[in-house]
Amino acid sequence: MSESPPILALKDVCKAFGAVRALQDVSLELWGGEIHALAGENGAGKSTLVKTLAGVHRPDEGQVLLDGRPVEFHGPGDAQQAGVAVIYQEPTLFPDLSVAENIFMGRQPRSKFGRIDRGALRAETAKLFERLGVALDPDRPARGLSIADQQIVEIAKAISRDARVLIMDEPTAALSGNEVARLFTVARTLQDQGCALLFISHRLEEIFDLCQRVTTLRDGRYISTELLDGLTADDLVQRMVGRELDTLYPKQETTIGAPVLKVSRLTREGVFTDVSFEVRSGEIVALAGLVGAGRSEVARAIFGIDRYDAGSVEVGTVELSGGSPTTAMSAGLALVPEDRRQQGLVMEGSIERNIGLTQLRSLRRGPVISRKVERDRAADWAIRLQLKYGRLSDVVGVLSGGNQQKVVLAKWLSTEPSVLIIDEPTRGIDVGTKSEVHRLLSELAGQGLAVLMISSDLPEVLGMADRVLVMHEGRLTAEIPRDEATEETVMAAATGQTRQEDVSGRASSGQRSAGSEATEVTKEDGALGAREPRSRQRAQGGRA
Amino acid sequence: MAAITADTGGRRFVDTVLRARELSILAALIVLVAVTTAVNSSFLSTQGVKDIFLNASILALLAVGQTMVVVTRNIDLSVGSVVGLVAFASGKFVAGHDRNVLLVLVVGMLIGAVCGLVNGVLVSFFKVPALVVTLGTLYVIQGLDYYWAHGQQINAADVPASLLDLGNGSVLGIPYLPLITVVVMVAVGYYLRAYPSGREFYAIGSNPDAARLAGIAIRKRILTAYVVSGVLAGLAGVLWLARFGTVVADAAHGWELKVVSAVVVGGVAIVGGLGSVYGAALGALLLTTIGSVLVVLKVNSFWQDAIAGALLLLAISVDRLLALRVTRALRKRNARHGA
């Protein structure tokens, strides 16, 4: 392996955005036939590194080496020419164009006079989908595809390039177990064909499962490159964080009070059906399930972002009319949404204005807003949540992911809600802030707040929740009390392995049998959170 | 339009959706013509039809250029002023000389190209909002035109017969003007549909960020779209002179919005990524036909603008309602098949 140079490499690369140094002296070597992991907290510079390899950014200093020779990518096109394919975190499709055109944009099969050969275009796309084992119509427009299907199209795009280097920037964030397994099969096939792969994931078990070698970044600096064999997850976290972690889940015992949020028979056609549950004061209820199971959609409907077709939502004694976040808020609901950058924050607004946005009325002195009240309140919350910032008038866009999440929390907690719905509380934030958020949630519940927490992070669900509700394909399939909640029971319900009669209503009597089934499921799917047994060489041989 | 055998249900579905707009405009046109002819049979006379096509050609030509720009999620409001400037400039150019028609066309298109280039550079290189920039160039070009004209006008008597013949003559009974428009429309339409670089215009409008990551030469395409729009506006300017002979400085004043209306009525999404030049041209034809129908039906011609506006609103509203219904249907279908 060390005879020929690595296919693609970075040597002592530096990249800065304004005063922020995203990368400092980072080196990386991607060898053919190897899947290389890139680990680091959010803000460690992983995405910048990916974009540098992809030709989106040009390094300020240092070199990109292709087959050992320095190259300069002047844009994403150059990198693609050189055989570098990238699957980004967010799917990057053209909604108005057909799936086939999306895959082959710029490289369409041509017939005479350089025209697009539509027959060949369709046939080649169909071939790709066959190889991936999916049934998508090549001619349908990309608009309306589910996130998972969009990601499939991205993968098809990448492998259609016959790339020598495939970079996957958190490709699994939105995928379910099956889809992750499928993606891994494709990745291993490419590995066998001699491609170099770079894989980024927040799920450490996926890294251990798929990759051979790992490079760790911290605060834009290169920390280490080593073989994964012999490394433990704790070692890796240690390198990413650079310090010992506190106990991760500081769950307090609380006295659980009366129900505050009552959701009954809530239905939005085609999205979720007949969802009923209660959240009591002082209680943290987790809503678990695979991505696409309809969890966030339920939260959106409760809060009035989307309308529902049937059912009711009660907060305290007030029944909400539905379809209005404003009335939901005045009833005492708060929603920390899933997508921080689009839904949680006005990115170009300042910290103080973002925090003040949910309670403009109470900032008034007479008819006009008092800047002093606005600032004092923001400062107060910044201290309570230990926000790291320069000035309160700085735009939130410059803060790290974790601190942005704190601003979102401040914005909602300052409305003094009785129910807090929090969707993926720690997605994309660094490990340190993560435990701060957990401690905060725990404290708030201790003070009597009812918390509904949606999370795809299984350890978080198990560590934080008093009760776990599980959704599968738009229905509530299980309600599991804290002491019975395990990876197995939750995953079983999430993948639909629990029989309906076992969980209809709030029973947990059938849970044990469901649990034993679940072990099988996780083995097959390698799903979310659960470590997959290492039988993959065989599995791979079978599929390829 | 490319005739592709529909081999799957999905294919047919997509095609129907894509062509629905062209078909519905066509249907509206046919109904309109049928009703009008029933009321007044002279409407469908050879001369009547010829007039409609003559009147629609220039608007349709501009609509074709505008489509290229709008598809990339931009807009060119300067076209009306370019037509005015070129019509006057080429009038000055030919006045008193017996210029070759081809030369006049080339000069006109060159002027248009320069205007388009300015717009294109400002929008694609400096990334300033297209609406604002082209509004600015609209003012500037119009100002230059008026300043130059200074109340003068070009008279038909000054225009060489060969040029006037281009505007009013015909070959095999088909007037030159619509012929030119159809040729341009088919060429642009074929390019946009059948060539990889043509598809990139749609890709850019559909998702600019994705287009950048896909390595598409965005600047080049947007620049091209503006230059084409400018060139076609230049061509339209010369044809304007050829058709009317008499040109005052404010020729085609306010046409930019007429063109945008035609394009939007023709099913080109104002947010880019969707629509065809055929639809846009049909939109132009429909707007023009309505004008003629009002005359024939002796409706107060003042209604023409109001109807054009209402039609535009109707077109985008129906589009939107259909889209909402499709989304809802998709959601419910997902329900049945499971997510």
Place this chain on the structure above:
Amino acid sequence: MAPEAPAKASAVRPRVEAPRPLTRFVRWDVIVTALLIVVFLGGAFGTSDFATSDNLSFALDDLSEIALIALPMTLLVVAAEVDLSVASILGLCSALFGALWDAGWAIQMIIPFILVVGVVAGLINGLLVTRLGLPSLAVTIGTMTLYRGLAYVVLGTKAVAEFPQNYADLATKTVPGTPIPYPFALFILLAIVTAIVLHATGLGRSLFAIGAQEEAAFFAGIRVKRIKLLLFVVSGLVSAFAGAVYTLRYGSARADNGLGLELAVIASVLLGGVDFDGGKGTLGGVIAGVLLIGLLRNLLMLRDVATEIQSIVTGLLLIVSVLTPRIAALVRQARRHPRGATPSASS
């Protein structure tokens, strides 16, 4: 240094302290104000008839409609919407004014009536934008044609003149003791109100949030649709009022009154530094922008520069107003990363 920052906050990760951006001080609205002063002084010293109170009050009166409509337009553009139909509403209301006067209505009946028409016109725009979710650009291009068309339907190419002198005076005479005409005095009053609304109330905060990130604003419980609807209605109302002012000021009601005025309004709003993509801008800047365009026109007119040149100047100003911040950004970027590609502070 923020005194309220927790003392140990920066211990874990060194706070990245960007140098206070120079752009804080050279904001566009400040530049426009400076430019306004320069133009005014240049005019005062260079052109003898300029700084007379007669001329200034004429210049201000001439600006009345643009200035009035610029106020709601600013709110709309800050909320990332635009209303191109304003001049057509003005025209429609002017036509109605004439037709109703011809039909023997009293002015005190006509004015409330056309104000209602303006509200309805704005309501149509607003409902199409908020209920159907259509882009306001497309909607108002449509209603612009529709309303202007209706103006012609109402009045044809006729012109109605001869309005009562006392009303005409209101539109042209100055507030006693000042060179400020009544319509402009009203503008000043409304501008103060608008400035307070935009910069010091919850509604204003909401507008900036909607313009910058509509989805986040909606998630924060802001009634986005209702606010947008309100803006379009106010825009219609003010445009209708401007129609009355225009009619009385020129003493002539015509269907083509105010043709193309929407462009001048948008030009002055953008010249005042409001970001066309929404979320940024100040009312002070817009007022400076309106005055700058007005004074320039007046100066050019006094110096017998052809009106065509005025149009060129307006166009160039418009382009410059959006281009300058761009170029400044490009230069900054080039200086910072000599070989850098795109600026985006992603992780």
